[in-house]
Amino acid sequence: MPPEAVLPAPAPARLPAAWRAPLVSLAVGLLVLVAVTARAWGAMVHQWWNIDTYSHLLLVPFIIAWLVVLKQRDLAQLAPQPFWPGLVALAGALALWRAGEALGINLVAQAGAVGAVQAAVVTLLGVRASLVLALPLAFAAFLVPFGDEIIPPLQLVTAEIAIALTHASGVAAGIEGIHIQTPAGLFIVAEACSGVKFLIAMVTLGVLVCATRFRRWTTRAAFMAACILVPILANGVRAWATIYVAQFVGAEKATGFDHIVYGWVFFAIVLAVLLGVAWRFVEREPESHGWPLQAIDRWRWVARAEALRLAPTGALLAVVALAGVAAVSTLV
Incomplete structure (x- = not known):
């Protein structure tokens, strides 16, 4: 041969x-x-x-x-x-x-x-x-x-989501602005906890994905809405999880763990889930943008x-x- x-x-x-x-x-x-x-x-x-x-x-x-x-x-x-x-x-x-x-x-x-x-x-x-x-x-x-301009409203939204979930999980808590008082201590939704980093990164990624992978404006609008709403809601869940865990392990340990998990794991999981769902609706190859x-x-x-x-x-x-x-x- x-x-x-x-x-x-x-x-x-x-x-x-x-x-x-x-x-x-x-x-x-x-x-x-x-x-x-x-x-x-x-x-x-x-x-x-x-x-x-x-x-x-x-x-x-x-x-x-x-x-x-x-x-x-x-x-x-x-x-x-x-x-x-x-x-x-x-x-x-x-x-x-x-x-x-x-x-x-x-x-x-x-x-x-x-x-x-x-x-x-x-x-x-x-x-x-x-x-x-x-x-x-x-x-x-x-x-x-x-994005600095939206940090204050994001802090308030995060605090409201966190307090609602805290009450729903049976933990007694009070709220005043961005300050949440619980039996484990006082929690403050600081600027670093507003979720602005996650939100801006997701919006940037969302625009790129919409422009290169989707053709229909309805699909683009739905994905961009998800890129805005999911990070905000996820950040509120993260804040609540920190407060809830603190009731058992203490505020200091819960806060330290939160920064590690949210910085490396939580963001990656939410991003993977969002992109995984979007992948089912891909309509074109990037070079055809x-x-x-x-x-x-x-x-x-x-x-x-x-x-x-x-x-x-x-x-x-x-x-x-x-x-x-x-x-x-x-x-x-």
Whole structure:
């Protein structure tokens, strides 16, 4: 029996010639924008690295890169055409960043910094390429750490769920705001116990799953609702379990055990159950996310928008000029 023929390994994909200069321009433009808004980016990286609530955001750049790679075949069929109206969005994003810096509001400054990068991509790569990259571009919004604003209401909701379950389990308890008094001691639903970390991570994951695995909006809405409600309810159950166990082992032991279990086990179990249920309703493969090229070709407004093109060199110079104006405005 003759040996099986050994097929040659496929040649590595080459970067299409039409993309080489635009990608260089994009890299230069993004470097300039990040340099100008470096303070906001530095604050974001600090929050990702040092604040547990936002540690999951360290994965977002890698997720964005993965989403872009999934669309490389579609992108290879396109030739980037700079889109001058994108400069309007870039100017608005830089103005937002500048306002946030002037007012000392990190969330606003960071949103402007990320928005400037998104607008630069649209400007330098054009409408059609940006539509193909719509999901990774939109997902970049999750680079901005947010959620501190909802911690107080989450504390109250957690306390209410915990006290209701505590009463239902036959433990005498009283509540005042986020303070729960029981025979085993006083329990406080602190900021770290609000469940905001779990909730934000689940919402981020939910958006990714909805965009890459589901087609129907009803399925997406149901899954996103679960990604919001399940973490809130689960956190209330966790708080109640801590209070209940404390009645037998003491508050100190129960609290220490709670942090370990919730940090490593409880979150993983809830996440696995939620994804396991969602898996039964998967409707497509990740690489089919977004709009296919055939659909984009049928949109007449795309052709009209592409008429508003700009020379590649002029587009890059305009991006750099706007970044320069923003930088100078900080010195005034």
